[in-house]
Amino acid sequence: MAFEQVPRHVFVPRIVGCWPPFSSDTEITVDRQSHSDLWLELVYSDRLLFIVNDGSRRSSSSMPSVMARFLELLDVHDGGVVLEIGTGSGYNAAILCHRLGSEHVTSIDIDAELVEAAGPRLAACGYTPTLAVADGWQGYAPRAPYDRIIATCAVPRIPEAWIEQLRPGGVIVAPLRGGRFEAAGLVGLRRRDDGSLTGRLHPRGAAFMPMRKGPEMPMPASRERLRSLAQGTDGEERPCTIPAWLEGTDDGLSPYFFLRLHERDDWEWFWLSGPHGEPRAPAAAAPDGSWARVIRRPRRTFPNVVLQGGPRRLWDLVEESYAQYLRLGSPGLGRYGLEVEPSGRQFIWLDRPGSTYAWEL
DSSP: OHHHHSOGGGTOSEEESOTTTSOTTOOOEEETTTSHHHHHHHHTSSOOEEEEETTEEEEEEOOHHHHHHHHHHHOOOTTOOEEEEOOTTSHHHHHHHHHHOGGGEEEEESOHHHHHHHHHHHHHTTOOOEEEEOOGGGOOGGGOOEEEEEESSBBSSOOHHHHHTEEEEEEEEEEEEOSSSSEEEEEEEEEOTTSOEEEEBOSSOEEOOBOSOOTTOOOOOOHHHHHHHHTOOSSEEEEOOOOHHHHTSSOSSHHHHHHHHHOOSOOEEEEEOOTTSOOOEEEEEOTTSOEEEEEOOSSTTSOOEEEEESSSOHHHHHHHHHHHHHHTTOOOGGGEEEEEOTTSOEEEEESSTTOSOEEEO
16 A cells, blocks of 8 residues: 555654644644654654744645545546646655656646755655646646646635646546635546536545635735734624534534635634633634624623624624524535536535535635
């Protein structure tokens, strides 16, 4: 098996902010020299690892179990030609090379330093795929057409260039972005002869970094600015309910994805203590200046309240979306699918193509 034979440690010589045992805000660097035993344990565990280049987080090495989901949906066959969007550490490219042969694998990344670092690591393991620095939104025309295209970064919709560079019968596997670093639905799409694509989401989602460039990928507002916005206390106040997925008593992925189908901008979520020391509670802010902050009341006799401000009432949208989610039977990610029409229009549908419940991306 490729995961047993391709050495992961070659591709993640230095890592930071991996969890567990560290939180995402911890900036401790782990490598062979400083923490050799811990580094080796983390490298060969089923954990997400952030990669360090020049002292900063540049990319990540996905959990091997998540990579296996990708490859299961990709359904590669001997002789197939694959394009990978997002070279990252190079580990996934190595897995593909091991399975298909280096001559059948092309891997691109917008970050030249990541591509430059991945090349020698791949070569050290005997793999020589085609590597290039390129905008992933545009695919990579010089090596097209491809039998398979796999993206290791989250996108809001399937780029037109990928569809054009995919052979009929080919497969695209990509995470559909559900937020800046949050829930993403992993979809596998097969191309028909008429240029349309269709496929279902994997029942289990994951969290992926968003694609860093592209005409439909505007730079998100800074998290620091949105956090400051979400800490506001000068807003409209009303009693509120906290949906179970934000209480930690429900699947936190599928209802979040459902919410994103209605509000697809880059909300940021925070867990903040109340202005008077109340327990931590969810808060959200959006680039248009809208924000919402829940204040937990210490006793059951006092209802939780929400403060909201800006042009939209974000918490109203959260409660309305969650109520509809429950009415539809709390659909898991596996109940959704994606249809890309020959015209280029793209729809997420619930349960079946042509469903009453469909959302255009």
